Amino acid sequence: MQEGKIPVKELIHSALDARKMSYAPYSGYAVGAALLTDGGKVYQGVNIENASYGATNCAERTAFFKAVSEGERSFKAIAIVGGLSGEEPVDYAYPCGVCRQVMQEFTDNDFCVIVAKSVSDYQLYKLDELLPYGFGGKSIR
Numbered sequence: 001m002q003e004g005k006i007p008v009k010e011l012i013h014s015a016l017d018a019r020k021m022s023y024a025p026y027s028g029y030a031v032g033a034a035l036l037t038d039g040g041k042v043y044q045g046v047n048i049e050n051a052s053y054g055a056t057n058c059a060e061r062t063a064f065f066k067a068v069s070e071g072e073r074s075f076k077a078i079a080i081v082g083g084l085s086g087e088e089p090v091d092y093a094y095p096c097g098v099c100r101q102v103m104q105e106f107t108d109n110d111f112c113v114i115v116a117k118s119v120s121d122y123q124l125y126k127l128d129e130l131l132p133y134g135f136g137g138k139s140i141r
């Protein structure tokens, strides 16, 4: 996917910054996300784990839920970074299936997913590539 007008490096920087706030005492895997709205605002998110593991919330969903609960409904891109807590990311952190589904609910075809190891090492995808043939609101209307 093309970078176009997406401020990729700023979003990655914001995700790396957010990641410092990750609450991951069980997995020891810290994730940060930075979600860009159509209006140019950035909402950060981190993974928030729980002793009851299933109650854990991923970084991407934290960012989306923060934004949606503030009234945001249109989004351009999300940057995601993840790796062992206290260490720099060494791999791309791809969003889990549940997060892909949540992204689809609030975005259209050209929503850009950025997975990064650093501000200079990243990959861009359209959500369509990560969630082809997804189930969405149109399916049930």
Ligand code: THU
Binding pocket: 024, 027, 029, 030, 031, 046, 047, 048, 049, 056, 057, 058, 059, 060, 094, 095, 096, 099
């Ligand atoms: N995690 C995320 O924050 N985002 C993802 O898309 C995948 C996984 C978190 C959840 C959990 O806290 C840790 O990574 C290990 O699974």
